Amino acid sequence: MNSLGSSLFSEVTGKFFGVLTGPNAPIYLDALDAIEREMPSRGEAMDWAEAMDIVGEVLARSGALEAESDDPDAGAETDPPSAQVLRRLVAAGWIEEEKRSDYRRTLFLEPAAQTLLEALRAIVSQNIASFTGKLRLVCDRLAALSYPPSREDLPWEELKNCLALVRAGLRELRTIRKQVERYAQRQLKTASIAEALDIIYGEFSALITQQCYRELIHARLPERLREALAGLFALEQDETALLRLQADFLRTEPETDRALPAIRRTIEELSVLLGDVEPTADRVDTSTADFARRSRSRIRYIQDVGSARRQQVKVIFDFVRERLADVRLPDLGDRLDLPAPRLTDPGLVGVASLARSRRASETAARRPVDLPLSEQEREASLLEMEKNVRNALRLDRANRFIDRLGLKPGQPIGSDQLPVHTEDDILDVLSCLVFAPANGSNYRLRTLRQQHPDQPVTMDPKGDFLIERFEVERK
Incomplete structure (x- = not known):
């Protein structure tokens, strides 16, 4: 059996991952994302000129390309930046250029590139809290394995799909915990109560709408998890069902010696992962409680510091008002044991700079005009x-x-x-x-x-x- 590394680099070259490591990696990824989103509307293929226009829009938003001395595939520096980006992506194996006899240049996105783009989007995605749906489906299917007819109808692909769903649910739980910890670290750096409350109510509450433990209880997942584990145990003890799974396994992977071990390993891994759901959810709740505790402490600290400063200022002004009422502000430095004021020219603000409400003029009786009018003025009137x-x-x-x-x-x-x-x-x-x-x-x-x-x-x-x-x- 080939290792992951050797199998991977037999499918892609080293340049494939080099795109993600250079100074222009964000521009390359934005260009690939824009091209991949436009592909379905163009029949999963795109002309070179259309791709150039899309990359040009990305460059207009992101800025100019940085020089890459170890990039011989980008083309000459005299080429347009859009052409340099496309040549680099074609040479790295992210985009395939079809050779045609009519000299048209048609581009396709490589399947490996689409797979990696989906994974990168999943990393930055904020759509979480759907893990209970995946786990509920898995638990319902595995709990039915306690009955022999359900074990007889279980295909190998469905068992593998259950394993993938459990992994995805646990991965979402761990992602929630990581983001909660990141919010806790940001909370320690807040400088004002408004900033601290914005993290709690503006960002954190939008991400964590309910506690994971409450979500588990609401979906009755603790009971379903135990029922699913019982169904897996029944499947592991049923030799007839395992032989059917083995026959189904051999339809896609004709390796008889590893069929049954792979099936038993999948069942064992499912049991381990299902048993880890509740502890992982408890760890998320622990991180959430830690975030709430740190937020409360930070807000109290900001209030205490602010209140202490306000109290100090109040003491100074009370002293000035009671004992130095007849002293001008520029002369306070001689009377108070305080550092020199940072104002270049201290003084009271005049009323000329203050806003004043507009007042309507009082209505007065109309008086006739005493000036003599000419005949032309009378005629015009x-x-x-x-x-x-x-x-x-x-x-x-x-x-x-x-x-x-x-x-x-x-x-x-x-x-x-x-x-x-x-x-x-x-x-x-x-x-x-x-x-x-x-x-x-x-x-x-x-x-x-x-x-x-x-x-x-x-x-x-x-x-x-x-x-x-x-x-x-x-x-």
């Missing part, structure tokens, strides 16, 4: 007033005013009964007077002088104005 009045008086305004009165068709109302209180109401009445002859008006207007020309004119006071009495009727 009258034209401006005429323009303003023309803009303020409109037919739609008059119609809306009549609608607000709530009159029925044919119902009249006198001007003395009109609700006029504000300047807007006066403009409504003026609009009615101006646009009464218009075809689009919804009212008729008559004055008393038209109906009774021999009688004196009656005026109605409306606001600050006197209006000749008239009557409005809804059409």
Whole structure:
């Protein structure tokens, strides 16, 4: 049986891992990640020009390439940086360039590169706390092995898959513990309460939503783990089931002498790993409790230090206020046994630099202008007033005013009964007077002088104005 090292380097070359060790390793990985994510939308293949564009975008974000003296595969320095990156990845075996007769350069991502990229993404991924789902599936399947029919239907690939799921669940548990310990170390370096609380509630609580032990109890995993171990023990004692597993093993790996030992080794490893689930979860809870204890101690320390400093400052100001009330601030150095102030020119801040609330000016009575006006100025004023009045008086305004009165068709109302209180109401009445002859008006207007020309004119006071009495009727 070949060792891992010899088997691995028979599949890839040393340059394959050299990509991850140079000064440009982050750029190479970002380029590979971007290319791999774009591959499915292009039929798992990509033209050289398309790959150049993607690498160019990565370089625009990451910066220029650093010189690598031991990189003969990157191409000439006069080549574009994107071309240098692609040539290095092709030479290292991460990307395969297909040779075509039509001179088109088509790129494929090597399977080994895809496998390693998935592993690297898993390292930096923050999506944890799904270990109970994997372990629950394994426990349910292995617990069923206590019954002979389930042992007879167990294939070798499913047994190997159970081992892989248990390993993944334990790996996630250990990753949680490592991240909790990392948070604990960061907590010791915080300088303010806000920073310490942000680590607890902003980052830590988003990662650890529940204690691992509580998650185990909620899923009834302690009982399921014992049932799974009992099922494995029953499988190990069932020779008929082991022979079926051996026959299934030989379908994929025709090595008779190592079939049964591999099956027994897998069963034994499953038993050991399942037995390690609860202790590992307890270690995670211990790390979580340690993080909580350190966080509490750090916050208390920051509070104590801050409170002590505030108290010291308060003592100094109380002393100054009680005994040195008539001493200027620049002269305090002679009276107090304190270090020299670091202010270059100590003094009180003037009110000129302080923000002041805006105050509205008081309303005053309008006074006429005493300056004499020329005829041109009077004419301009009258034209401006005429323009303003023309803009303020409109037919739609008059119609809306009549609608607000709530009159029925044919119902009249006198001007003395009109609700006029504000300047807007006066403009409504003026609009009615101006646009009464218009075809689009919804009212008729008559004055008393038209109906009774021999009688004196009656005026109605409306606001600050006197209006000749008239009557409005809804059409």
